[in-house]
Amino acid sequence: MNTPTTTVHTGRHFLQIPGPTNVPDRVLRAIDMPTIDHRGPEFAGLGLAVIEGAKRVFRTASPVVIYPSSGTGAWEAAIVNTLSPGDRVLMAETGQFATLWRTMAGRLGLEVDFIEGDWRHGADPAAIGARLAEDRGHTIKAVMVVHNETSTGVTSRIPEIRRAIDQASHPALLLVDTISSLGSIDYRHDEWGVDVTVGGSQKGLMLPPGLGFNAVSDKALAAAAANTSRRSYWDWHEIIAANRTGYWPYTPATNLLYGLREAITMLEEEGLEAVFARHDRHAAATRAAVRAWGMEILCADPREYSSALTAVMMPDGHDADQFREAVLARFDMSLGTGLARLKGRVFRIGHLGHFNDLMLMGTLAGVEMGFEVAGVPYREGGVRAAMDVLSGKARP
């Protein structure tokens, strides 16, 4: 009875990687409607709705540019609009995605000052401030930081980084990647003085992948206007001009925009504050489980715990990917792999997007049972500890 022989999975797959996340039925059904003329009057209503809605989610009064692209494309867009080959930028090694963005910056000709990190901490505001203070000649054109590092479950403190830049009285632009935080973790483009916020559709926005976002400050727009860097597809100017009446200069990903309209509606029905509080609760419950299992959370600084995902360190001598494969085979749940230097050493639990208490409990039970079936040493009680948090029995 305890040795299922079938390999056919039934019931719903648990997609608990830190993105793409579980897409709500309402969003999928919205996408599943006939494509309309992207030059016709009906489209303008859709276009304006998603552009204005996106601004509310990014918390900005400035333009938000929506690309048919992955989030990686939106990274590139942020760079080619504001920076030119040879420009110097300051980045912080928070994990694999910061490293990939740095690699891209290099390929696009930027000179990157990369503040090394241990992949267990966020970008250090003090270190950034120090580097900028040293840069008397203001050769650093931009500070580029990943808000929520998807590879580690560490959330950098953007307001403190902003203050560090300001305290150094440095004119560098601030570019922030919110691909895995937007719509899950509190984020304020305008209030925090960010110049370019990079987003993607497939995480907190609860959409399939295929849309990239740039929220763009006036300062960034001015930098772009002055920037002679060669670019075409990613160029903000034409898109923002066309967006004024709800259109795009080239064919947008119409059906994904249907989904975006519905996803924004859902986020606003719940309320962004409630969305963030929900993610905080689920993250707290997850960490309670991890501690009860006797395992270590990768994120070393409680101020930087991610509410979108939790990376868990495997006990020595146990391979995280073997564990993940066992969980997938036995319990039909996808967990996030350890990336690059973390390969085999951590697994990641995504608890963001269209999610709730019982989905989280199924997730954590799958992890705890996965330890059992994969022979990973653990203490019982993780699921119990999470229930105590969610039911209010325990303070997290």
Add this chain to the structure above:
Amino acid sequence: MNTPTTTVHTGRHFLQIPGPTNVPDRVLRAIDMPTIDHRGPEFAGLGLAVIEGAKRVFRTASPVVIYPSSGTGAWEAAIVNTLSPGDRVLMAETGQFATLWRTMAGRLGLEVDFIEGDWRHGADPAAIGARLAEDRGHTIKAVMVVHNETSTGVTSRIPEIRRAIDQASHPALLLVDTISSLGSIDYRHDEWGVDVTVGGSQKGLMLPPGLGFNAVSDKALAAAAANTSRRSYWDWHEIIAANRTGYWPYTPATNLLYGLREAITMLEEEGLEAVFARHDRHAAATRAAVRAWGMEILCADPREYSSALTAVMMPDGHDADQFREAVLARFDMSLGTGLARLKGRVFRIGHLGHFNDLMLMGTLAGVEMGFEVAGVPYREGGVRAAMDVLSGKARP
């Protein structure tokens, strides 16, 4: 952090009533296709596929009649085809659905011998045998039993009932309601010598409600041919005749038939034996949880435990419906209510249909956390016990 103030639910609802069950995406998407001409050549392929597929699920070589109706309609069809007003039938009071079927039988003019029950046991083969043995004149025309009593989580032992009828050498027809067992619990129309099996779409068949089924033995067909009872919509004859070429005498529920075709495909991809084993595992895990909580399972005879649902008795002084409402409000999970004489005294956990280990764990965690938030006295450890069953740590 532990006091969510939002009333907007996110993530997937946990529909853990014992039917309607969670409809697979594949089935919903199959239904979501344009309706076709029910008299055209394409329809015949659909019709034959679902008629033949249904026969494999009912495990019969005899006709299966598919109605545009609820399961209640299929109850009526079984009666009006084989029995006439004034006919005497033998029924067993296994719970609310047996009682409702009896009420229907009365309304349709049958004289019902109702073997009383305590709603904690299945139909008693010995009692049935005894009644039939007494009936020397063979005035009892049919024995009517509910296989899986949805109101109690008790599964009657049909093969033993069949043997009891045979041992009494009684010619009564055997009519069995499998609405909440078909596709979840082992059932064999032909091998068990059942004359009419009544089914519905919205439980183990993983469809929305709207289809009713009658599997019909040769003996039942002969009884119907001789039966002068007035009937039209439910009459088997015309439907079976039209079904030979894949059609229906009146417009069938085309789109639900699309879903039925897909659902049968899914059941056969998994394999019926694997489907039943899965339900057995989940039921065992659920019972382990109930026992660990220190609660009582309504079903009193382990031979009759239902693999489709488990009815749990509430501690004295606690209302099951208040508990259910708390679970719905806080954890967005629907549990089954106690029906009729069980109102307020039990709640029912559905663990049938399109379901898996982690969905069950979310379900049981919702129950355990529900006890906490609703102030119902319980022992911790139910979720833990279920995990031990599902992970193979404990023998159930």
Add this chain to the structure above:
Amino acid sequence: MNTPTTTVHTGRHFLQIPGPTNVPDRVLRAIDMPTIDHRGPEFAGLGLAVIEGAKRVFRTASPVVIYPSSGTGAWEAAIVNTLSPGDRVLMAETGQFATLWRTMAGRLGLEVDFIEGDWRHGADPAAIGARLAEDRGHTIKAVMVVHNETSTGVTSRIPEIRRAIDQASHPALLLVDTISSLGSIDYRHDEWGVDVTVGGSQKGLMLPPGLGFNAVSDKALAAAAANTSRRSYWDWHEIIAANRTGYWPYTPATNLLYGLREAITMLEEEGLEAVFARHDRHAAATRAAVRAWGMEILCADPREYSSALTAVMMPDGHDADQFREAVLARFDMSLGTGLARLKGRVFRIGHLGHFNDLMLMGTLAGVEMGFEVAGVPYREGGVRAAMDVLSGKARP
């Protein structure tokens, strides 16, 4: 180039039978959502919405009972609630559906006075009045008429029939089948003094098949209360009682009800008057085409032209079904067959439901080209004539 060799059809099928009709994407997508607990609080909102909405479509303040059934089931429901075996009823032979309803009435034990017809006219108010006038003893318990005879494209004049009954001062109930008129052709349950209106989901309501309707007057309810006829599934009483709070006594076809809610919304967005005017225009254009082709419309009385479908008589020596098969094979369009005595002699063009001018033009072009490819003698100009009507160039 003119001899396509592929048998794989592309593009959208033209479903131009007089029902099931083309289901709107919005309705299919509404159906394609997870089934909910039919006893939970969310369901009540759905239930009340469709019950109240259906009343607006039937134009009644009285209850509308919605069954999980085909329209045929709703026929049976109308009979078994109001009439008893042995009761005498008056019916009019308007075509195949009137004949089938009469057959059902006979099977259910009614004694039917069937006013013969030529299948080219509606029910004759004068003949009905005469029969009722003769019935001094008021032995006729009901007049049963098909509003729009789907087999012939003839719409009976219900208000005149009502007047005939009134003029005869006869107490008979008036039962009307609106399966293929409701939501397409003006119909007023209350204003016209109808006692039971029978409806189905798959025509003007733009849904897949699977729902049956009975709108029920106070007089019909009183008749039902006094009626001792055996019935259970179809019994109005329990359903109407449960409907008061938005529920059903047995599991309703939840997902089709989602679709019904959306379909009613769409009908009301367009406005019922606009819906009827649209159907009138399309019918006028279709008749203009038929006349231009030199063919004869089956309906012999212009007062009774159906706005939902047009039955066209084939030239002598040409088989309508061979023509239909050629159209299906070559142009992927389903046309309605000639039924019973009309077999091979007429084909039917459905122009009801979710439909518009260009869909009609594709339909009529398919007919006109079908004549060409099937070698049916015709005059060119049908499509042209319809365009003149639709573009306003010609008065229909």
Add this chain to the structure above:
Amino acid sequence: MNTPTTTVHTGRHFLQIPGPTNVPDRVLRAIDMPTIDHRGPEFAGLGLAVIEGAKRVFRTASPVVIYPSSGTGAWEAAIVNTLSPGDRVLMAETGQFATLWRTMAGRLGLEVDFIEGDWRHGADPAAIGARLAEDRGHTIKAVMVVHNETSTGVTSRIPEIRRAIDQASHPALLLVDTISSLGSIDYRHDEWGVDVTVGGSQKGLMLPPGLGFNAVSDKALAAAAANTSRRSYWDWHEIIAANRTGYWPYTPATNLLYGLREAITMLEEEGLEAVFARHDRHAAATRAAVRAWGMEILCADPREYSSALTAVMMPDGHDADQFREAVLARFDMSLGTGLARLKGRVFRIGHLGHFNDLMLMGTLAGVEMGFEVAGVPYREGGVRAAMDVLSGKARP
């Protein structure tokens, strides 16, 4: 009756712009499934299926790179992989899309020799050959041509252009835009010796917009390997490497890939030759209609007629966009606008993608009736002429 007062459209919109095209239900429903882990084993099956399938549609044994982007992005990808700022390229002014691609080339730093055109002819193989022959120093690095010019309905003769290049013994790469021809008009990447073929999802591939394609010859790959141009998102190397096992280096547009898999299945069920023949028939019928109306086809050379769309010249003194608006308002059909220098002077009828004879007839009837309601002078008979082509009565 001829003056509909409602502005609510019913029935299906006719999306007859030359892309985005009507997306088949099967494709939309395939997209409407839960997003899966793009790093998991199930994804690899999807990835390999679409990569291999795309190669069959492009008719190449070389890699096809699939981007989360619009077709415009795929234009940029073709350029930045093979060419560097300062490189000289030869382009032909076939219409607005050739002009836009030229503008992009300029923005990306290329020096463009632009062979002027009248927007009524395709790229002239002789002119291209002559320019290349003059280029003794082989400073021209690439010839860039639009296969099917979506703005004009003119299809350039790629094989002849290939021959012209070969006859000039010129080493330039051949880059071809097939955004509006792929899957509609015969195209052979390998056989025709094309180096980079640019495609998009939203035309003949019958998908929503959001995917861009580059089919890449060995020669193009070699050029890319030697090309030091700065690029990251569009770089072929990493994608092709990851594609070998079915993955992507960044998150692909998973759900659109579901749709692509289904669309390729549909194209292959019909057979590419049959798909092309169907488009040829529909284009021939459309041209017959245009001629019968007494209007002029924009494409001046019958060898270059597009089978995907037909651009129609408006009579002098009549504005094409006013006509299009009237058609949209009255008949709910979207036609393509005249672009740039053709603004107001032509409208475009898309007859590509998921389409069939009766959809075309609805389309052409909408145009003919549109002339009537908009007061555009025309001769009757266009619809008739198209029917004669489609029914085989007339040779086109």
